[in-house]
Amino acid sequence: MxxxxxxxxxxxxxxxxxxxxxxxxxxxxxxxxxxxxxxxxxxxxxxxxxxxxxxxxxxxxxxxxxxxxxxxxxxxxxxxxxxxxxxxxxxxxxxxxxxxxxxxxxxxxxxxxxxxxxxxxxxxxxxxxxxxxxxxxxxxxxxxxxxxxxxxxxxxxxxxxxxxxxxxxxxxxxxxxxxxxxxxxxxxxxxxxxxxxxxxxRNSSVAISKAIKAVNANYKDGVDGFAVEIEEFGNCFGTADFKEGTTAFLEKRKADFPGE
Structure with missing residues (x-):
């Protein structure tokens, strides 16, 4: 553009x-x-x-x-x-x-x-x-x-x-x-x-996006930031980045995050 x-x-x-x-x-x-x-x-x-x-x-x-x-x-x-x-x-x-x-x-x-x-x-x-x-x-x-x-x-x-x-x-x-x-x-x-x-x-772009959402929630009126953190933490477990990150850690290698 x-x-x-x-x-x-x-x-x-x-x-x-x-x-x-x-x-x-x-x-x-x-x-x-x-x-x-x-x-x-x-x-x-x-x-x-x-x-x-x-x-x-x-x-x-x-x-x-x-x-x-x-x-x-x-x-x-x-x-x-x-x-x-x-x-x-x-x-x-x-x-x-x-x-x-x-x-x-x-x-x-x-x-x-x-x-x-x-x-x-x-x-x-x-x-x-x-x-x-x-x-x-x-x-x-x-x-x-x-x-x-x-x-x-x-x-x-x-x-x-x-x-x-x-x-x-x-x-x-x-x-x-x-x-x-x-x-x-x-x-x-x-x-x-x-x-x-x-x-x-170097880190998971998916996890970072969820972290942004959770941190911002603390500054929004009427929003329970802790509840947002719990929800987004749980959501991470369903991502390919979580699977790759934990697998790489256990295999003692550098993670190659797919961003999904």
Whole structure:
């Protein structure tokens, strides 16, 4: 598929999706959100894709925020619809993707950019990264899951401070807070993400998809995460990956998971 605002490349089990609007610092507009949805959906449907990495083009920005010009004149109803549609198409969609998604955060990840990174299953960052949710400085609040995911990742007090001050934190602070898993140089960012992806790909993609579902269940209102874990644990026993994994262990050899 041809995209206007993103690039999607497959190599050795990894699909790398790059937001490619450098003149706009990779800001998210409606078209980009739709294209990202299609790219993530296609990667998830591709059995050969074991891990997805999402990043921004250039060294200045992962995603510097949403494209404010698209909604500056919205009313209450349209504002609500904007948030609901965006969460459905991209942010909730990525969080619940059965294929693991790594955010490789290069440069600015602000507003919708940080919200996209937080929707990914985990994050690595370059040492020049800056992260924040500046929406209150525009008279609005984060609308793509930021008020929910940021406290989950760094705690309520720190999240409240970042949202209220509309401030930014650097990559090392983000690492100290637990917002990102690793910090490295700009040049080593994608190689690090790919190295981690390689470790993921050694394991059962079926088991990983079930683990994603079970972990996410803990953060859903009205859902018993322990019950989901028990169910998905049991379901693993009916998979070819379980048979191969246990057989390989008993035979003292490396497992060759079929992904089924």
């Amino acid at each position: 041809t995209y206007n605002n993103i690039l999607s490349e497959f190599n050795n089990g990894i699909t790398t999706i790059t937001i490619n609007r450098p003149k706009k610092l990779n800001a998210l507009n409606k078209e980009t959100i739709q294209e990202l949805h299609e790219a993530f959906k296609a990667a998830d449907a591709d059995k050969n894709t074991k891990v997805v990495i999402v990043t921004g083009s250039g060294e200045k920005a992962f995603v510097a925020g949403a494209d404010i010009s698209e909604f500056a004149d919205f009313d209450v109803e349209n504002g609500g619809k904007l948030a609901a549609k965006g969460q459905e198409l991209l942010f909730d969609f990525v969080e619940n993707l059965s294929t693991p998604v790594i955010a490789a955060v290069n440069g600015f990840a602000l507003g919708g950019g940080l919200e996209l990174a937080m929707a990914c299953h985990f994050r690595v960052a370059s040492d020049n990264a800056k992260m924040g949710l500046p929406e209150t400085s525009l008279g609005v609040i984060p609308g793509y899951g930021g008020t929910q995911r940021l406290p989950q990742l760094i705690g309520k007090g720190r999240a409240m401070e970042l949202v209220m001050t509309a401030g930014m934190i650097d990559a090392q602070t983000a690492h100290n807070y637990g917002l990102v898993n690793h910090v490295t140089t700009v040049d080593e960012l994608l190689p690090l993400a790919e190295k981690i992806a390689g470790k993921i790909m």
